[in-house]
Amino acid sequence: MKDGPDIALTAALIGDPARANILSALMSGKALTARELSDEAGITAQTASSHLRKLLEGGLIAATAQGRHRYFTLSGAEAARLIEALMGFAAARGQLRHRTGPRDPALRAARLCYNHLAGEAGVQLYESLIARGHLMLAPDGPALTGAGTAFLHTMGIAPEGLRRKPLCRACLDWSERRSHLAGPVGQALLTRMQEMGWITRIGDSRALRFTPTGRAAFDHAFPPPG
């Protein structure tokens, strides 16, 4: 009956409480898994899967397959601005919700992601390797350079002995929003750092702790770029 864009489709997508919770959680900029999002929204994994599919079709979010996980983020700046406009309007009308406790800061600093280093330290390692030319970003993922291979030898790692298909993989970080290094090389680096006593595990949680000397050695080996 009217011209102009159809705003009902997108608005109805955001209008469901479960989906709105999912989008609000993604407004932190973090990449979250389907399970984490279902917890945030207070629904089961099946229901979340259905909602995530709809949000994908509506172009509001984007997904990245990552092993047996699937990481979801907002689709881009356009979507973020839209949610932000909605939040601004709702906040001006005094429509607020309850809040929950904050996340564990130790997990954000350094943690185990499967078998490699994640968190702020993981991002620092990854970006340092790229900035110093040890890692190159190819279309199909990061790849070790000659300088990178030599560097690994100085760390006591022989990349030639590693098997599995892609030696390096970029892994979306859970707390940061950027990538860190996964794959056999990432695994070998963490194992080596544990052998050298740089890093220890906190209990049986996923949190990792640097020893004082380990932290200094880590910052020397992987200086943060810039």
Add this chain to the structure above:
Amino acid sequence: MKDGPDIALTAALIGDPARANILSALMSGKALTARELSDEAGITAQTASSHLRKLLEGGLIAATAQGRHRYFTLSGAEAARLIEALMGFAAARGQLRHRTGPRDPALRAARLCYNHLAGEAGVQLYESLIARGHLMLAPDGPALTGAGTAFLHTMGIAPEGLRRKPLCRACLDWSERRSHLAGPVGQALLTRMQEMGWITRIGDSRALRFTPTGRAAFDHAFPPPG
């Protein structure tokens, strides 16, 4: 489960197709009646009434009672910006709708509103009267000044003979977004201008047409301010 504003309420409000149509129609900035909005949305008046109540409660639109009409507008810049963000997102995703024929431009230029002059000419008359001090804006509506009374006499109108309670009323314009003059004085002015041959009616529609000499006389009597 989460902190932050509750965006689902507002988004669900916009998410219904009928309500989205109403909001899209109001994005023109015009003030529209409930019936006009129900036509735009393709629903009956009863259904539109229900939707309009919800939009009012949600703070997206505002209403102004006007005799037996109720004029609706977007509630303000905040709401307009929100709809605009939605339209931008939907347009980028290529979600468009069909379009209908354009409105009659003659209706926008000058038309009958009950018994007084509306459209661009109506707004010109109203604002000219105010700019020249013939009309004063009081809290309870516009009021005739002494100069205004004298001016009406030169037009051949005796406001002392007019009865009904508020001699002047501001009437939200349908095509323009501003007010024009209603009430007995507005009615008398239009009647007089028709008597003097300034204005004729086009068929039995609501559209009015100025005669060439009438247009000149009108612009002389009610020069647009500024």
Add this chain to the structure above:
DNA sequence: CTGATGTTTCGATCAGGATCGAAGCATGAA
């Protein structure tokens, strides 16, 4: 006053979609 028009309320119907249990599929660990 009476009649006409614009709007709202009431009541009932009905469909779309949110939800979850159970099962199926894919990936990674051992």
Add this chain to the structure above:
DNA sequence: TTCATGCTTCGATCCTGATCGAAACATCAG
């Protein structure tokens, strides 16, 4: 390979909310 975990699909249930007919209410014209 086998097992565990993350995610998706299928199927069925159930409830919110959109819709409209009829009637009530308010305003204006005559």
